[in-house]
Amino acid sequence: MRYTKIWLVAVIFVMALSLAACGGAAPTQAPAEKEAAAEEAAAEESAAEQASADEAAEEEAPAEEPAAAAEGDCSSEEVFCVGLVTDVGEIDDKSFNQSAWEGVQIAGEAGAQVDYIETGDAKDYAANIDLFAQNGYDVIVTVGFALGEATATAASNYPDIDFIGVDQFQAEPVDNLAGLIFPEDKAGFMAGALAAQLTQSGTIAAVLGTDLVPPVVAFKEGYEAGARHINPDINLISTFHPGGLDVAFTDPEWGASTAKQAIDQGADVIFGAGGKTGNGALIEVAGHEGLFCIGVDTDQWETVPEAHPCLVSSAMKLITPGVAGLIEMSQAGQFPSGNFVGDVGLAPFHDFESQISDEIKASLEEINTGLLDGSIETGYNPG
Numbered sequence: 001m002r003y004t005k006i007w008l009v010a011v012i013f014v015m016a017l018s019l020a021a022c023g024g025a026a027p028t029q030a031p032a033e034k035e036a037a038a039e040e041a042a043a044e045e046s047a048a049e050q051a052s053a054d055e056a057a058e059e060e061a062p063a064e065e066p067a068a069a070a071e072g073d074c075s076s077e078e079v080f081c082v083g084l085v086t087d088v089g090e091i092d093d094k095s096f097n098q099s100a101w102e103g104v105q106i107a108g109e110a111g112a113q114v115d116y117i118e119t120g121d122a123k124d125y126a127a128n129i130d131l132f133a134q135n136g137y138d139v140i141v142t143v144g145f146a147l148g149e150a151t152a153t154a155a156s157n158y159p160d161i162d163f164i165g166v167d168q169f170q171a172e173p174v175d176n177l178a179g180l181i182f183p184e185d186k187a188g189f190m191a192g193a194l195a196a197q198l199t200q201s202g203t204i205a206a207v208l209g210t211d212l213v214p215p216v217v218a219f220k221e222g223y224e225a226g227a228r229h230i231n232p233d234i235n236l237i238s239t240f241h242p243g244g245l246d247v248a249f250t251d252p253e254w255g256a257s258t259a260k261q262a263i264d265q266g267a268d269v270i271f272g273a274g275g276k277t278g279n280g281a282l283i284e285v286a287g288h289e290g291l292f293c294i295g296v297d298t299d300q301w302e303t304v305p306e307a308h309p310c311l312v313s314s315a316m317k318l319i320t321p322g323v324a325g326l327i328e329m330s331q332a333g334q335f336p337s338g339n340f341v342g343d344v345g346l347a348p349f350h351d352f353e354s355q356i357s358d359e360i361k362a363s364l365e366e367i368n369t370g371l372l373d374g375s376i377e378t379g380y381n382p383g
Contacts, residue, residue: 075136083132084116087144094303100143103323125150162330173338182317185380187344188222191315195269196230205237205262207281209274210248221380252280259284282307299347314347
């Protein structure tokens with residue numbers, strides 16, 4: 001009996017499971033089917049909405065194409081690209097290269113796409129220029145006398161690109177090459193005239209880059225002529241860097257030590273003209289109370305704050321507006337060939353304004369007028 005009851009219970013349990021499997025499954029599946037159907041409908045609706053969005057995007061796509069091109073396709077006619085190649089000095093040399101780059105940046109602010117390449121070795125001049133040329137740049141600016149040959153070659157190889165050679169005199173005009181040159185002797189003359197009127201010791205000095213670069217020689221010759229215009233008996237100490245183009249403008253230590261030697265010889269006004277080499281001289285002078293220094297190329301009050309204690313002015317070549325103006329001419333289809341002469345002048349006196357007498361200011365104004373109208377000559381002959 002005991003086994004019979006157990007067997008009956010088992011039979012009843014199995015039957016109950018069968019009924020649950022056959023009769024109870026349907027109600028639990030129905031909601032799942034409805035849910036699946038709803039999800040499928042939602043998916044179809046979402047797909048339809050996406051298709052509509054895609055169609056709308058395709059209709060708007062043409063308006064986006066110029067913007068995409070403007071981000072980097074210099075070969076596109078809608079994009080105006082300007083590249084700058086430095087000499088071995090760095091882009092932020094606080095002087096020559098930086099002034100040229102600021103001119104390029106003016107074009108960038110006006111909508112051009114701009115970039116630069118810093119030259120680490122003189123043998124890379126041509127390769128660096130080619131990097132911009134092969135990428136379809138419209139204008140290429142090369143900075144410095146030393147790049148002259150590589151720039152002329154590139155202008156011949158890429159006649160559809162306009163080249164601006166800063167400090168590169170053009171003996172023969174080439175349609176797509178403008179040499180941006182300056183009368184450095186006149187800027188130097190003004191600096192020398194100022195120095196000669198400030199000195200108390202009767203000795204002034206110049207710490208310079210290499211004499212392999214004609215503009216540096218012009219600065220030196222003009223500086224000495226301007227000083228002698230004021231005082232024919234003034235004592236002058238002018239020193240060129242003894243190294244080549246690869247080091248002469250990037251040696252602030254030599255500039256500082258050479259300035260110190262001049263100070264030890266009695267110089268109380270020192271002109272620093274040689275990129276970072278000249279900057280080293282200015283900063284050295286700034287450490288000696290009561291002395292004056294004069295910068296070069298740009299208003300170095302804005303770029304070499306370490307020299308503020310001595311920096312009375314700078315012999316400026318207005319490189320920034322010169323470069324910006326030539327780029328603007330190129331974009332307007334009015335690019336000049338041959339040589340384009342930029343302006344020069346003395347920078348403001350800044351914190352030294354009150355120390356420069358009205359007599360000195362009047363003298364400098366008279367000299368500047370004479371240099372402009374030709375009644376005063378610097379005596380510099382570039383040969």
